[in-house]
Amino acid sequence: MEEYVHSVTLDPDACRGCITCVKRCPTEAIRVRGGKARILKERCIDCGECIRVCPHHAKRAVTDHLADWNRFRYKIALPAPALYGQFNNLDDAEVVLEGLRAMGFDGVYEVAAAAELVSDATRLLLSQGALERPVISSACPAVLRLIRVRFPELLDNVLPLVAPVELAARIAKRQAARRLGLDPGEIGCIFISPCPAKMTAAKNPLGTGRSDIDLVVSVSEVYPALCAAMKTVPEAADQDLATAGRTGIGWGRSGGEAAATLHERYLAADGIENVIRVLEDMEDEKLRGLDFVELNACSSGCVGGVLNIENPYVAAVRLKRLGRYRPVSCNHLGDSIPPEAKWDREVDYAPVMQLDANPFRAMELLEQMGEVEERLRGLDCGSCGAPSCHALAEDVVRGYAVEDSCIYVLQEKLDAVMRSMLEQHDLNAKTKEGAAP
Amino acid sequence: MKGLHYHYQVPGDDFTRAGEASGAIKAALKKLGFSPQVVRKVAIAMYEGEINLVIHGGGGEIDVDIDGEKVTMVLADHGPGIPDIQKAMEEGWSTAPDNVRSLGFGAGMGLPNMKKYSDEMTVESVVGEGTTVTMVVKLV
Structure with a gap:
Protein backbone atom coordinates (compact mmCIF):
# COMPACT_ATOMS: atom_id res chain seq x y z
CA MET A 1 0.00 0.00 0.00
CA VAL A 62 -3.83 20.23 7.83
CA THR A 63 -4.12 22.42 4.78
CA ASP A 64 -1.83 24.71 2.86
CA HIS A 65 -1.85 28.41 3.60
CA LEU A 66 -2.15 31.51 1.49
CA ALA A 67 1.40 32.45 2.49
CA ASP A 68 2.58 29.42 0.48
CA TRP A 69 1.53 31.07 -2.76
CA ASN A 70 4.69 33.17 -3.03
CA ARG A 71 6.46 30.40 -4.86
CA PHE A 72 4.26 30.90 -7.91
CA ARG A 73 4.60 33.65 -10.49
CA TYR A 74 0.95 33.40 -11.45
CA LYS A 75 -1.68 32.43 -8.92
CA ILE A 76 -5.08 31.10 -9.96
CA ALA A 77 -7.90 30.80 -7.43
CA LEU A 78 -10.19 27.80 -7.84
CA PRO A 79 -13.20 28.65 -5.67
CA ALA A 80 -15.45 25.71 -4.69
CA PRO A 81 -19.16 26.27 -5.33
CA ALA A 82 -19.64 25.99 -1.57
CA LEU A 83 -17.70 29.26 -1.14
CA TYR A 84 -20.62 31.20 -2.63
CA GLY A 85 -22.88 29.83 0.08
CA GLN A 86 -20.86 31.63 2.77
CA PHE A 87 -22.16 35.08 1.83
CA ASN A 88 -25.52 36.59 2.57
CA ASN A 89 -27.65 38.20 -0.14
CA LEU A 90 -25.37 37.14 -2.95
CA ASP A 91 -27.14 37.61 -6.28
CA ASP A 92 -24.10 37.24 -8.46
CA ALA A 93 -20.88 35.27 -7.95
CA GLU A 94 -19.01 38.01 -9.81
CA VAL A 95 -18.36 40.04 -6.66
CA VAL A 96 -16.79 37.02 -4.94
CA LEU A 97 -14.56 36.34 -7.93
CA GLU A 98 -13.57 40.00 -8.23
CA GLY A 99 -12.87 39.94 -4.52
CA LEU A 100 -10.46 37.02 -5.00
CA ARG A 101 -8.59 39.08 -7.59
CA ALA A 102 -8.57 42.09 -5.30
CA MET A 103 -7.02 40.01 -2.51
CA GLY A 104 -4.10 39.08 -4.73
CA PHE A 105 -5.00 36.22 -7.04
CA ASP A 106 -3.94 36.83 -10.65
CA GLY A 107 -6.63 34.65 -12.16
CA VAL A 108 -9.83 32.90 -11.19
CA TYR A 109 -11.37 29.74 -12.57
CA GLU A 110 -14.63 28.58 -11.03
CA VAL A 111 -14.77 24.95 -9.98
CA ALA A 112 -18.48 25.23 -10.75
CA ALA A 113 -17.59 25.83 -14.42
CA ALA A 114 -15.55 22.62 -14.55
CA ALA A 115 -18.38 20.85 -12.72
CA GLU A 116 -20.63 21.56 -15.69
CA LEU A 117 -18.09 19.88 -17.96
CA VAL A 118 -18.01 16.87 -15.63
CA SER A 119 -21.81 16.79 -15.79
CA ASP A 120 -21.60 16.79 -19.59
CA ALA A 121 -19.08 13.95 -19.50
CA THR A 122 -21.27 12.02 -17.04
CA ARG A 123 -24.26 12.31 -19.35
CA LEU A 124 -22.14 11.11 -22.26
CA LEU A 125 -20.94 8.08 -20.32
CA LEU A 126 -24.46 7.29 -19.12
CA SER A 127 -25.83 7.48 -22.66
CA GLN A 128 -23.08 5.16 -23.92
CA GLY A 129 -24.25 2.63 -21.34
CA ALA A 130 -20.77 1.21 -20.82
CA LEU A 131 -20.77 1.63 -17.05
CA GLU A 132 -22.15 -0.69 -14.39
CA ARG A 133 -25.47 0.71 -13.09
CA PRO A 134 -26.17 2.44 -10.88
CA VAL A 135 -23.18 4.68 -11.52
CA ILE A 136 -21.72 6.11 -8.31
CA SER A 137 -20.34 9.65 -8.29
CA SER A 138 -16.57 9.90 -7.76
CA ALA A 139 -16.49 13.57 -6.79
CA CYS A 140 -16.46 13.21 -3.00
CA PRO A 141 -12.94 12.06 -2.11
CA ALA A 142 -13.95 10.71 1.30
CA VAL A 143 -16.64 8.54 -0.29
CA LEU A 144 -14.20 7.30 -2.91
CA ARG A 145 -11.77 6.24 -0.19
CA LEU A 146 -14.59 4.70 1.81
CA ILE A 147 -15.60 2.55 -1.16
CA ARG A 148 -11.99 1.57 -1.66
CA VAL A 149 -11.61 0.24 1.89
CA ARG A 150 -15.11 -1.01 2.70
CA PHE A 151 -17.06 -1.62 -0.51
CA PRO A 152 -14.57 -2.90 -3.08
CA GLU A 153 -17.21 -4.81 -5.05
CA LEU A 154 -18.74 -1.45 -5.95
CA LEU A 155 -15.55 0.00 -7.46
CA ASP A 156 -16.76 -1.02 -10.93
CA ASN A 157 -19.78 1.25 -10.48
CA VAL A 158 -17.71 4.34 -9.75
CA LEU A 159 -17.72 7.11 -12.36
CA PRO A 160 -14.19 7.10 -13.89
CA LEU A 161 -13.92 10.89 -14.14
CA VAL A 162 -11.73 13.32 -12.22
CA ALA A 163 -13.45 15.60 -9.72
CA PRO A 164 -14.46 19.08 -10.93
CA VAL A 165 -11.66 20.79 -8.99
CA GLU A 166 -9.04 18.62 -10.68
CA LEU A 167 -10.45 19.36 -14.12
CA ALA A 168 -10.61 23.06 -13.22
CA ALA A 169 -6.92 23.01 -12.24
CA ARG A 170 -5.92 21.28 -15.46
CA ILE A 171 -7.87 23.61 -17.73
CA ALA A 172 -6.89 26.78 -15.85
CA LYS A 173 -3.20 25.89 -15.83
CA ARG A 174 -3.15 24.92 -19.49
CA GLN A 175 -4.98 28.07 -20.58
CA ALA A 176 -2.84 30.39 -18.47
CA ALA A 177 0.40 28.78 -19.65
CA ARG A 178 -0.59 29.25 -23.27
CA ARG A 179 -1.92 32.77 -22.86
CA LEU A 180 1.00 34.10 -20.81
CA GLY A 181 3.77 31.95 -22.22
CA LEU A 182 4.63 30.68 -18.75
CA ASP A 183 6.01 27.34 -17.73
CA PRO A 184 3.23 25.34 -16.01
CA GLY A 185 5.53 25.06 -12.97
CA GLU A 186 5.33 28.83 -12.51
CA ILE A 187 1.55 28.73 -12.26
CA GLY A 188 -0.09 27.87 -8.96
CA CYS A 189 -3.64 26.48 -8.93
CA ILE A 190 -5.00 27.18 -5.46
CA PHE A 191 -8.19 25.44 -4.43
CA ILE A 192 -10.35 27.23 -1.89
CA SER A 193 -11.70 24.16 -0.20
CA PRO A 194 -14.58 23.33 2.12
CA CYS A 195 -13.09 19.91 2.71
CA PRO A 196 -10.00 18.29 4.28
CA ALA A 197 -10.35 15.19 2.08
CA LYS A 198 -9.67 17.38 -0.96
CA MET A 199 -6.27 18.14 0.53
CA THR A 200 -5.49 14.44 0.69
CA ALA A 201 -6.89 13.99 -2.82
CA ALA A 202 -4.56 16.67 -4.19
CA LYS A 203 -1.48 15.18 -2.51
CA ASN A 204 -2.37 11.50 -3.06
CA PRO A 205 -4.83 11.43 -5.93
CA LEU A 206 -6.90 8.34 -6.72
CA GLY A 207 -7.79 7.49 -10.31
CA THR A 208 -5.04 9.68 -11.67
CA GLY A 209 -1.30 9.78 -11.26
CA ARG A 210 -0.77 13.44 -10.60
CA SER A 211 -2.83 16.38 -9.50
CA ASP A 212 -2.60 19.87 -11.00
CA ILE A 213 -3.92 21.35 -7.76
CA ASP A 214 -0.87 23.00 -6.18
CA LEU A 215 -2.29 24.29 -2.93
CA VAL A 216 -5.43 23.58 -0.95
CA VAL A 217 -6.47 26.45 1.30
CA SER A 218 -9.54 26.37 3.53
CA VAL A 219 -12.62 28.49 2.96
CA SER A 220 -12.33 29.61 6.57
CA GLU A 221 -8.80 30.94 6.04
CA VAL A 222 -9.71 32.86 2.90
CA TYR A 223 -12.99 34.20 4.24
CA PRO A 224 -11.85 37.21 6.33
CA ALA A 225 -9.46 38.58 3.70
CA LEU A 226 -11.99 37.91 0.98
CA CYS A 227 -14.76 39.73 2.84
CA ALA A 228 -12.50 42.75 3.18
CA ALA A 229 -11.48 42.58 -0.48
CA MET A 230 -15.06 42.23 -1.69
CA LYS A 231 -15.85 45.60 -0.11
CA THR A 232 -13.25 47.24 -2.35
CA VAL A 233 -14.77 45.86 -5.55
CA PRO A 234 -16.51 48.71 -7.41
CA GLU A 235 -20.12 47.99 -8.19
CA ALA A 236 -19.64 48.63 -11.86
CA ALA A 237 -16.92 46.02 -12.13
CA ASP A 238 -18.09 43.54 -14.68
CA GLN A 239 -15.40 41.36 -16.12
CA ASP A 240 -17.60 38.34 -16.55
CA LEU A 241 -15.45 36.14 -14.36
CA ALA A 242 -18.59 34.25 -13.32
CA THR A 243 -19.09 31.67 -16.04
CA ALA A 244 -20.93 28.88 -14.24
CA GLY A 245 -24.63 28.26 -14.59
CA ARG A 246 -27.18 26.88 -12.19
CA THR A 247 -25.90 23.37 -12.79
CA GLY A 248 -22.33 24.06 -11.69
CA ILE A 249 -23.35 26.12 -8.67
CA GLY A 250 -25.74 23.32 -7.67
CA TRP A 251 -22.82 20.92 -7.28
CA GLY A 252 -22.07 22.59 -3.96
CA ARG A 253 -25.13 21.03 -2.34
CA SER A 254 -26.40 17.48 -2.15
CA GLY A 255 -28.47 16.49 -5.16
CA GLY A 256 -26.93 19.05 -7.51
CA GLU A 257 -24.65 16.64 -9.31
CA ALA A 258 -27.34 13.97 -9.60
CA ALA A 259 -29.93 16.38 -10.94
CA ALA A 260 -27.43 17.53 -13.58
CA THR A 261 -27.34 14.04 -15.07
CA LEU A 262 -30.85 14.84 -16.35
CA HIS A 263 -31.81 11.29 -15.51
CA GLU A 264 -34.86 10.84 -13.37
CA ARG A 265 -33.80 7.65 -11.69
CA TYR A 266 -31.21 8.96 -9.32
CA LEU A 267 -30.58 9.06 -5.61
CA ALA A 268 -28.55 11.57 -3.62
CA ALA A 269 -27.45 10.71 -0.08
CA ASP A 270 -25.47 12.95 2.24
CA GLY A 271 -23.91 12.51 5.65
CA ILE A 272 -21.43 9.68 6.09
CA GLU A 273 -23.78 7.38 8.03
CA ASN A 274 -26.45 7.69 5.34
CA VAL A 275 -23.86 7.14 2.63
CA ILE A 276 -22.80 3.89 4.31
CA ARG A 277 -26.40 2.68 4.47
CA VAL A 278 -26.85 3.32 0.77
CA LEU A 279 -23.61 1.53 -0.08
CA GLU A 280 -24.62 -1.45 2.09
CA ASP A 281 -27.94 -1.60 0.24
CA MET A 282 -26.21 -1.35 -3.12
CA GLU A 283 -23.93 -4.19 -2.12
CA ASP A 284 -26.99 -6.36 -1.42
CA GLU A 285 -28.55 -5.25 -4.73
CA LYS A 286 -31.43 -3.72 -2.85
CA LEU A 287 -31.34 -0.62 -5.02
CA ARG A 288 -32.53 -1.70 -8.41
CA GLY A 289 -33.60 0.43 -11.33
CA LEU A 290 -31.36 3.39 -10.52
CA ASP A 291 -29.08 5.08 -13.02
CA PHE A 292 -27.04 7.34 -10.79
CA VAL A 293 -26.12 7.59 -7.13
CA GLU A 294 -24.63 10.80 -5.74
CA LEU A 295 -22.93 10.39 -2.38
CA ASN A 296 -21.54 13.14 -0.20
CA ALA A 297 -19.77 12.42 3.08
CA CYS A 298 -20.96 15.71 4.56
CA SER A 299 -24.55 16.56 5.45
CA SER A 300 -26.05 18.79 2.74
CA GLY A 301 -23.07 18.09 0.46
CA CYS A 302 -19.94 20.22 0.10
CA VAL A 303 -21.58 23.16 1.89
CA GLY A 304 -21.43 20.86 4.94
CA GLY A 305 -17.64 20.57 4.76
CA VAL A 306 -15.81 21.23 8.02
CA LEU A 307 -13.67 24.01 6.56
CA ASN A 308 -16.68 26.22 5.88
CA ILE A 309 -17.99 29.02 8.08
CA GLU A 310 -21.73 28.98 7.48
CA ASN A 311 -24.41 26.54 8.60
CA PRO A 312 -24.71 23.94 5.80
CA TYR A 313 -28.46 24.27 5.41
CA VAL A 314 -28.28 28.03 5.19
CA ALA A 315 -25.48 27.79 2.63
CA ALA A 316 -27.45 25.27 0.57
CA VAL A 317 -30.43 27.61 0.35
CA ARG A 318 -28.13 30.44 -0.73
CA LEU A 319 -26.73 28.34 -3.55
CA LYS A 320 -30.26 27.66 -4.71
CA ARG A 321 -31.02 31.35 -4.71
CA LEU A 322 -27.80 32.22 -6.51
CA GLY A 323 -28.45 29.62 -9.19
CA ARG A 324 -31.93 30.92 -9.85
CA TYR A 325 -30.54 33.95 -11.68
CA ARG A 326 -28.17 31.93 -13.86
CA PRO A 327 -28.69 30.00 -17.08
CA VAL A 328 -29.03 26.24 -16.59
CA SER A 329 -25.53 25.44 -17.82
CA CYS A 330 -22.89 27.59 -19.52
CA ASN A 331 -19.95 25.25 -20.04
CA HIS A 332 -20.07 22.40 -22.51
CA LEU A 333 -17.93 19.63 -23.89
CA GLY A 334 -18.20 18.68 -27.53
CA ASP A 335 -19.34 15.18 -28.27
CA SER A 336 -16.32 13.53 -26.73
CA ILE A 337 -14.69 13.50 -23.31
CA PRO A 338 -11.18 15.00 -23.24
CA PRO A 339 -8.49 12.75 -21.69
CA GLU A 340 -7.83 15.32 -18.95
CA ALA A 341 -11.33 14.67 -17.57
CA LYS A 342 -10.90 10.92 -17.37
CA TRP A 343 -9.26 8.68 -14.85
CA ASP A 344 -5.99 7.36 -16.18
CA ARG A 345 -5.63 4.52 -13.71
CA GLU A 346 -7.85 2.14 -11.83
CA VAL A 347 -8.70 2.59 -8.18
CA ASP A 348 -7.73 -0.60 -6.38
CA TYR A 349 -9.23 -2.30 -3.38
CA ALA A 350 -7.32 -1.46 -0.19
CA PRO A 351 -8.09 -4.45 2.06
CA VAL A 352 -7.39 -2.67 5.35
CA MET A 353 -10.23 -4.45 7.16
CA GLN A 354 -8.88 -7.96 6.61
CA LEU A 355 -7.39 -9.68 9.65
CA ASP A 356 -4.62 -11.45 7.79
CA ALA A 357 -3.49 -11.88 4.21
CA ASN A 358 -3.65 -15.63 4.68
CA PRO A 359 -7.34 -16.63 4.70
CA PHE A 360 -6.74 -19.62 6.99
CA ARG A 361 -4.95 -17.48 9.54
CA ALA A 362 -7.71 -14.88 9.16
CA MET A 363 -10.32 -17.53 9.96
CA GLU A 364 -8.46 -18.54 13.10
CA LEU A 365 -8.28 -14.91 14.17
CA LEU A 366 -11.96 -14.39 13.45
CA GLU A 367 -12.80 -17.41 15.57
CA GLN A 368 -10.65 -16.09 18.41
CA MET A 369 -12.35 -12.73 18.00
CA GLY A 370 -15.71 -14.41 18.57
CA GLU A 371 -14.38 -16.03 21.75
CA VAL A 372 -13.01 -12.76 23.10
CA GLU A 373 -16.23 -10.95 22.27
CA GLU A 374 -18.24 -13.54 24.21
CA ARG A 375 -16.28 -12.61 27.32
CA LEU A 376 -16.94 -8.89 26.86
CA ARG A 377 -20.21 -7.37 27.98
CA GLY A 378 -21.40 -5.91 24.73
CA LEU A 379 -21.94 -2.49 26.30
CA ASP A 380 -19.82 -0.74 23.68
CA CYS A 381 -18.93 1.79 26.37
CA GLY A 382 -15.66 2.78 24.72
CA SER A 383 -13.73 2.96 28.00
CA CYS A 384 -11.08 0.66 26.57
CA GLY A 385 -10.45 3.18 23.78
CA ALA A 386 -12.03 1.11 21.00
CA PRO A 387 -15.37 2.06 19.46
CA SER A 388 -17.15 -1.19 20.38
CA CYS A 389 -16.63 -4.54 22.10
CA HIS A 390 -16.40 -6.05 18.64
CA ALA A 391 -13.60 -3.65 17.73
CA LEU A 392 -11.77 -4.38 21.00
CA ALA A 393 -11.99 -8.10 20.27
CA GLU A 394 -10.46 -7.40 16.89
CA ASP A 395 -7.68 -5.30 18.44
CA VAL A 396 -6.96 -8.10 20.92
CA VAL A 397 -6.49 -10.77 18.24
CA ARG A 398 -4.46 -8.37 16.14
CA GLY A 399 -2.22 -7.87 19.16
CA TYR A 400 -2.96 -4.16 19.56
CA ALA A 401 -4.80 -4.44 22.88
CA VAL A 402 -5.32 -6.84 25.78
CA GLU A 403 -8.62 -8.12 27.12
CA ASP A 404 -7.95 -6.38 30.43
CA SER A 405 -8.35 -3.05 28.62
CA CYS A 406 -12.03 -3.72 29.28
CA ILE A 407 -12.77 -2.21 32.70
CA TYR A 408 -15.46 -4.82 33.36
CA VAL A 409 -13.17 -7.74 32.60
CA LEU A 410 -10.54 -6.13 34.80
CA GLN A 411 -13.04 -5.53 37.60
CA GLU A 412 -14.15 -9.17 37.53
CA LYS A 413 -10.55 -10.26 37.81
CA LEU A 414 -9.92 -7.89 40.71
CA ASP A 415 -13.07 -9.10 42.44
CA ALA A 416 -11.87 -12.68 42.07
CA VAL A 417 -8.48 -11.78 43.55
CA MET A 418 -10.18 -9.98 46.42
CA ARG A 419 -12.48 -12.92 47.14
CA SER A 420 -9.56 -15.25 47.15
CA MET A 421 -7.64 -12.97 49.55
CA LEU A 422 -10.65 -12.76 51.88
CA GLU A 423 -10.99 -16.51 51.91
CA GLN A 424 -7.31 -16.78 52.73
CA HIS A 425 -7.70 -14.20 55.48
CA ASP A 426 -10.67 -16.03 57.03
CA LEU A 427 -8.82 -19.31 56.92
CA ASN A 428 -5.78 -17.77 58.62
CA ALA A 429 -8.01 -16.30 61.34
CA LYS A 430 -9.65 -19.66 61.99
CA THR A 431 -6.27 -21.37 62.14
CA LYS A 432 -5.13 -18.88 64.79
CA GLU A 433 -8.24 -19.54 66.84
CA GLY A 434 -7.38 -23.22 66.66
CA ALA A 435 -10.62 -24.07 64.92
CA ALA A 436 -8.90 -25.50 61.90
CA PRO A 437 -6.01 -27.92 61.70
CA MET B 1 -9.20 -26.63 10.76
CA LYS B 2 -12.85 -26.86 11.63
CA GLY B 3 -13.96 -23.59 10.14
CA LEU B 4 -16.35 -20.95 11.40
CA HIS B 5 -19.99 -21.35 12.25
CA TYR B 6 -22.63 -18.66 12.69
CA HIS B 7 -26.23 -19.07 13.75
CA TYR B 8 -29.00 -16.48 13.44
CA GLN B 9 -32.65 -16.34 14.45
CA VAL B 10 -34.62 -14.26 11.97
CA PRO B 11 -37.89 -12.87 13.34
CA GLY B 12 -40.90 -12.96 11.00
CA ASP B 13 -42.74 -9.89 9.77
CA ASP B 14 -40.08 -7.41 10.81
CA PHE B 15 -38.75 -5.82 7.66
CA THR B 16 -36.68 -3.30 9.54
CA ARG B 17 -34.45 -6.09 10.82
CA ALA B 18 -34.21 -8.09 7.62
CA GLY B 19 -30.61 -7.95 6.47
CA GLU B 20 -29.01 -7.98 9.91
CA ALA B 21 -27.74 -11.55 9.55
CA SER B 22 -26.47 -11.11 5.99
CA GLY B 23 -24.90 -7.81 7.04
CA ALA B 24 -22.98 -9.52 9.85
CA ILE B 25 -21.76 -12.26 7.51
CA LYS B 26 -20.70 -9.66 4.96
CA ALA B 27 -18.60 -7.89 7.59
CA ALA B 28 -17.03 -11.20 8.66
CA LEU B 29 -16.12 -12.12 5.08
CA LYS B 30 -14.44 -8.75 4.63
CA LYS B 31 -12.39 -9.34 7.76
CA LEU B 32 -11.37 -12.67 6.27
CA GLY B 33 -10.14 -10.84 3.20
CA PHE B 34 -12.25 -12.93 0.81
CA SER B 35 -12.40 -11.56 -2.72
CA PRO B 36 -14.95 -8.83 -3.42
CA GLN B 37 -16.71 -11.17 -5.87
CA VAL B 38 -17.26 -13.81 -3.20
CA VAL B 39 -18.45 -11.23 -0.67
CA ARG B 40 -20.89 -9.84 -3.20
CA LYS B 41 -22.31 -13.26 -4.13
CA VAL B 42 -22.81 -14.28 -0.50
CA ALA B 43 -24.26 -10.89 0.44
CA ILE B 44 -26.86 -10.87 -2.31
CA ALA B 45 -27.83 -14.55 -2.05
CA MET B 46 -28.10 -14.46 1.73
CA TYR B 47 -29.97 -11.17 1.84
CA GLU B 48 -32.56 -12.50 -0.61
CA GLY B 49 -32.90 -15.64 1.47
CA GLU B 50 -33.25 -13.65 4.67
CA ILE B 51 -36.00 -11.53 3.12
CA ASN B 52 -37.77 -14.72 2.05
CA LEU B 53 -37.71 -15.95 5.63
CA VAL B 54 -39.38 -12.72 6.71
CA ILE B 55 -41.96 -12.49 3.93
CA HIS B 56 -42.89 -16.12 3.39
CA GLY B 57 -41.51 -18.19 6.21
CA GLY B 58 -42.77 -16.22 9.20
CA GLY B 59 -39.18 -16.04 10.36
CA GLY B 60 -36.69 -18.85 10.70
CA GLU B 61 -33.08 -19.74 11.26
CA ILE B 62 -29.92 -19.28 9.30
CA ASP B 63 -26.76 -21.31 9.75
CA VAL B 64 -23.61 -20.26 7.97
CA ASP B 65 -20.45 -22.33 7.75
CA ILE B 66 -17.24 -20.93 6.40
CA ASP B 67 -14.27 -23.13 5.66
CA GLY B 68 -11.25 -22.72 3.45
CA GLU B 69 -13.16 -23.71 0.31
CA LYS B 70 -16.69 -22.45 0.54
CA VAL B 71 -19.42 -20.57 2.36
CA THR B 72 -22.49 -22.71 3.08
CA MET B 73 -25.76 -21.05 4.04
CA VAL B 74 -28.72 -23.04 5.31
CA LEU B 75 -31.96 -21.08 5.70
CA ALA B 76 -34.84 -22.92 7.33
CA ASP B 77 -38.38 -21.87 8.13
CA HIS B 78 -41.55 -23.51 9.37
CA GLY B 79 -43.77 -21.56 7.00
CA PRO B 80 -46.36 -22.69 4.48
CA GLY B 81 -43.89 -24.45 2.17
CA ILE B 82 -43.62 -24.10 -1.61
CA PRO B 83 -46.14 -26.21 -3.56
CA ASP B 84 -44.35 -25.91 -6.91
CA ILE B 85 -40.64 -25.27 -6.57
CA GLN B 86 -40.12 -25.25 -10.35
CA LYS B 87 -42.60 -22.40 -10.68
CA ALA B 88 -41.13 -20.50 -7.74
CA MET B 89 -37.77 -20.52 -9.49
CA GLU B 90 -39.17 -18.59 -12.49
CA GLU B 91 -38.18 -14.93 -12.65
CA GLY B 92 -41.06 -12.63 -11.83
CA TRP B 93 -43.28 -15.30 -10.31
CA SER B 94 -44.48 -14.01 -6.99
CA THR B 95 -46.96 -14.79 -4.27
CA ALA B 96 -46.18 -11.71 -2.26
CA PRO B 97 -49.26 -9.87 -1.02
CA ASP B 98 -49.80 -6.26 -2.09
CA ASN B 99 -48.74 -4.78 1.25
CA VAL B 100 -45.34 -6.39 0.80
CA ARG B 101 -45.05 -5.43 -2.87
CA SER B 102 -45.78 -1.82 -2.02
CA LEU B 103 -42.66 -1.90 0.16
CA GLY B 104 -40.62 -2.77 -2.91
CA PHE B 105 -40.29 -6.45 -2.09
CA GLY B 106 -41.90 -9.41 -3.78
CA ALA B 107 -40.74 -8.73 -7.34
CA GLY B 108 -40.44 -12.45 -7.96
CA MET B 109 -36.65 -12.32 -8.08
CA GLY B 110 -35.86 -13.89 -4.72
CA LEU B 111 -35.20 -17.54 -5.54
CA PRO B 112 -33.92 -16.78 -9.08
CA ASN B 113 -31.38 -14.34 -7.64
CA MET B 114 -30.35 -16.78 -4.92
CA LYS B 115 -29.70 -19.38 -7.59
CA LYS B 116 -27.89 -16.87 -9.79
CA TYR B 117 -25.48 -15.75 -7.06
CA SER B 118 -24.80 -19.12 -5.42
CA ASP B 119 -22.72 -21.87 -6.98
CA GLU B 120 -24.97 -24.61 -5.68
CA MET B 121 -28.51 -24.37 -4.38
CA THR B 122 -31.01 -26.93 -3.19
CA VAL B 123 -34.56 -26.25 -2.05
CA GLU B 124 -36.41 -28.74 0.11
CA SER B 125 -39.98 -27.90 0.91
CA VAL B 126 -42.98 -29.64 2.40
CA VAL B 127 -46.33 -27.89 2.14
CA GLY B 128 -47.57 -27.05 5.59
CA GLU B 129 -44.25 -27.82 7.24
CA GLY B 130 -41.66 -25.44 5.90
CA THR B 131 -38.80 -24.83 3.55
CA THR B 132 -35.06 -25.31 3.79
CA VAL B 133 -32.79 -23.66 1.26
CA THR B 134 -29.11 -24.59 1.15
CA MET B 135 -26.75 -22.38 -0.81
CA VAL B 136 -23.03 -22.78 -1.40
CA VAL B 137 -20.66 -20.11 -2.64
CA LYS B 138 -17.21 -21.41 -3.52
CA LEU B 139 -14.15 -19.37 -2.72
CA VAL B 140 -12.29 -20.22 -5.91
Missing part, protein backbone atom coordinates in the same frame (compact mmCIF):
# COMPACT_ATOMS: atom_id res chain seq x y z
CA GLU A 2 1.30 3.44 -0.87
CA GLU A 3 2.29 5.90 1.84
CA TYR A 4 -0.63 8.21 2.23
CA VAL A 5 -0.57 11.75 3.54
CA HIS A 6 -3.54 12.62 5.72
CA SER A 7 -5.03 16.01 6.18
CA VAL A 8 -6.84 15.01 9.36
CA THR A 9 -4.42 15.00 12.28
CA LEU A 10 -4.44 15.13 16.04
CA ASP A 11 -3.14 17.78 18.36
CA PRO A 12 -2.05 15.65 21.34
CA ASP A 13 -1.91 18.62 23.69
CA ALA A 14 -5.58 19.42 23.14
CA CYS A 15 -6.79 15.80 23.19
CA ARG A 16 -8.20 14.68 26.53
CA GLY A 17 -8.68 11.08 25.50
CA CYS A 18 -12.47 11.14 25.50
CA ILE A 19 -14.05 8.75 23.04
CA THR A 20 -16.30 11.12 21.11
CA CYS A 21 -14.33 10.81 17.88
CA VAL A 22 -13.71 7.09 18.38
CA LYS A 23 -17.43 6.39 18.42
CA ARG A 24 -18.22 8.52 15.40
CA CYS A 25 -15.49 7.42 13.02
CA PRO A 26 -17.13 5.60 10.08
CA THR A 27 -14.15 3.34 9.43
CA GLU A 28 -13.27 2.63 13.09
CA ALA A 29 -9.95 4.33 12.48
CA ILE A 30 -9.46 5.92 15.91
CA ARG A 31 -8.44 4.40 19.24
CA VAL A 32 -7.57 6.03 22.53
CA ARG A 33 -4.22 4.73 23.74
CA GLY A 34 -2.31 6.12 26.68
CA GLY A 35 -4.98 8.75 27.18
CA LYS A 36 -4.75 10.20 23.67
CA ALA A 37 -6.58 9.49 20.45
CA ARG A 38 -4.58 7.78 17.71
CA ILE A 39 -5.59 7.70 14.07
CA LEU A 40 -4.98 4.42 12.26
CA LYS A 41 -3.59 5.85 9.07
CA GLU A 42 -4.45 3.08 6.68
CA ARG A 43 -8.12 3.21 7.68
CA CYS A 44 -8.70 6.98 7.80
CA ILE A 45 -10.64 8.35 4.82
CA ASP A 46 -10.25 12.02 5.81
CA CYS A 47 -14.00 12.56 6.02
CA GLY A 48 -13.55 15.13 8.78
CA GLU A 49 -16.25 13.67 11.01
CA CYS A 50 -13.84 13.66 13.99
CA ILE A 51 -13.00 17.32 13.38
CA ARG A 52 -16.71 18.09 13.45
CA VAL A 53 -17.42 16.27 16.72
CA CYS A 54 -14.30 16.85 18.83
CA PRO A 55 -15.36 19.00 21.81
CA HIS A 56 -11.75 20.01 22.49
CA HIS A 57 -10.78 20.95 18.93
CA ALA A 58 -7.97 18.44 19.04
CA LYS A 59 -8.63 17.16 15.54
CA ARG A 60 -7.34 19.42 12.84
CA ALA A 61 -7.30 19.60 9.11
